[in-house]
Amino acid sequence: MEKTVIELFAGVGGFRVGLNNISAFDPNSGLALENGDWNFVWANQWEPSTKIQHAYECYTTRFGTDSVSNLDINSENKSSIPDHTLLVGGFPCQDYSVARTKSNEKGIEGKKGVLFWDIAKTLEEKTTPFFLLENVDRLLKSPASQRGRDFGIMLRTLTDLGYDVEWRVVNASDYGRGQRRRRVFIFGWKNNSKYASEYKDVLSVDFLQTDSLFARSLPIQIEQNIQFSSIDLNVYDDTVEMTKGFKFNFENTGTVRSGFVTTFKSSPVRENPITMEEIIETVTDKTAYFLTLDQEKKFEYLKGSKKIPRTKPNGEVYFYSEGAMSQTDDLNLPGRTMLTSEGTVNRSSHLIIDPNTNKKRFITPIEAERLQDFPDDWTNTGMPLRRRYFMMGNALVTGIIKRIEPRLSDIIENE
Numbered sequence: 001m002e003k004t005v006i007e008l009f010a011g012v013g014g015f016r017v018g019l020n021n022i023s024a025f026d027p028n029s030g031l032a033l034e035n036g037d038w039n040f041v042w043a044n045q046w047e048p049s050t051k052i053q054h055a056y057e058c059y060t061t062r063f064g065t066d067s068v069s070n071l072d073i074n075s076e077n078k079s080s081i082p083d084h085t086l087l088v089g090g091f092p093c094q095d096y097s098v099a100r101t102k103s104n105e106k107g108i109e110g111k112k113g114v115l116f117w118d119i120a121k122t123l124e125e126k127t128t129p130f131f132l133l134e135n136v137d138r139l140l141k142s143p144a145s146q147r148g149r150d151f152g153i154m155l156r157t158l159t160d161l162g163y164d165v166e167w168r169v170v171n172a173s174d175y176g177r178g179q180r181r182r183r184v185f186i187f188g189w190k191n192n193s194k195y196a197s198e199y200k201d202v203l204s205v206d207f208l209q210t211d212s213l214f215a216r217s218l219p220i221q222i223e224q225n226i227q228f229s230s231i232d233l234n235v236y237d238d239t240v241e242m243t244k245g246f247k248f249n250f251e252n253t254g255t256v257r258s259g260f261v262t263t264f265k266s267s268p269v270r271e272n273p274i275t276m277e278e279i280i281e282t283v284t285d286k287t288a289y290f291l292t293l294d295q296e297k298k299f300e301y302l303k304g305s306k307k308i309p310r311t312k313p314n315g316e317v318y319f320y321s322e323g324a325m326s327q328t329d330d331l332n333l334p335g336r337t338m339l340t341s342e343g344t345v346n347r348s349s350h351l352i353i354d355p356n357t358n359k360k361r362f363i364t365p366i367e368a369e370r371l372q373d374f375p376d377d378w379t380n381t382g383m384p385l386r387r388r389y390f391m392m393g394n395a396l397v398t399g400i401i402k403r404i405e406p407r408l409s410d411i412i413e414n415e
């Protein structure tokens, strides 16, 4: 099959950077220098919370405006999306519960604005052969009150659309990257594909340890006395029934075929990570990144231990407490997980002791880009400084996609 791709929730193009092995852009035109042969036939990016569309502007600066849509994905006519063999996207973890529609007793619908339903609709309309998705690892456990319900509903929906699915939770620093960022990657293929017929036993340990896409790209070891769990999603009539009663403990590794799930806990075959020391640049701008005295005081409080009285909606007072964390990040370690608030006075922001001045400072936008394996200045497309950090907090470690790419390419070329 041709390697044609659509990128949903495209942000600043992390999947494309990874798949097409991009490490630079042309400084004159601003266009990315694509080294791979994945043909991106369509992308969609729309940020609901801001008028100015910084992510879309960055994406189109780097990749041109052809076939890049800036509409709410919900309003896209899915049947007009170009044909493709691979759908990719990083989407938010939301509430996947479904209910019967009032107008039609057989009809079922999920909550409005839940972006997974747009993915499912696209897969259905376009009979997409393969997909690769990324999400926070919390997706496997959500919601807290009904552990595993949302992921179960998602897997059942994909099963009903004719897909087999493999998932794996990956911490990027375990595979040599510079950030401790744990995300779940979800790979799906049509159950009538050549790939599906080549692997008869996708529910076996053997497949998940040696042959699967993630096993070949990101090797794992299996502990002795490994504990498997399995479940048959077909025992529920539909996702409405699952919404009412489904609970399951999805582990960090697993597959689904025809609604049968196998899952177990695996460990990575660890590689040495990139450290913060290898990522940091020499900072000459003394004002933008170094902390003021006031900011230093705020950080001492924010990163320190505390007990704060709070009031519940029913008026009851309780104490919210959190322990102390290190004031500055150890340069001998990979970075922590970057959030969209990176670079602001926030407990989770990285703070480093600048090796040249011995003073505390924020990380720079270029350092944030390096933590996600983007080319330097990728987001330097005219957006404010804060937004550059925000874009990186939303993005993914493209080095992980680069690792998955060769085997994914073989699978699709062989199809």
Ligand SMILES: C[S@@+](CC[C@H](N)C(=O)[O-])C[C@H]1O[C@@H](n2cnc3c(N)ncnc32)[C@H](O)[C@@H]1O
Pocket (backbone or CB within 6 Å): 009, 010, 011, 012, 013, 014, 015, 044, 045, 046, 047, 048, 055, 071, 072, 073, 074, 089, 090, 091, 092, 115, 391, 394, 395, 396
């Ligand atoms: C987790 S981020 C994905 C980032 C991307 N993987 C990257 O490398 O930059 C999710 C993206 O979905 C976009 N988004 C949120 N709601 C959307 C909607 N209704 N339609 C289209 N895009 C949406 C956000 O603006 C954000 O860029």
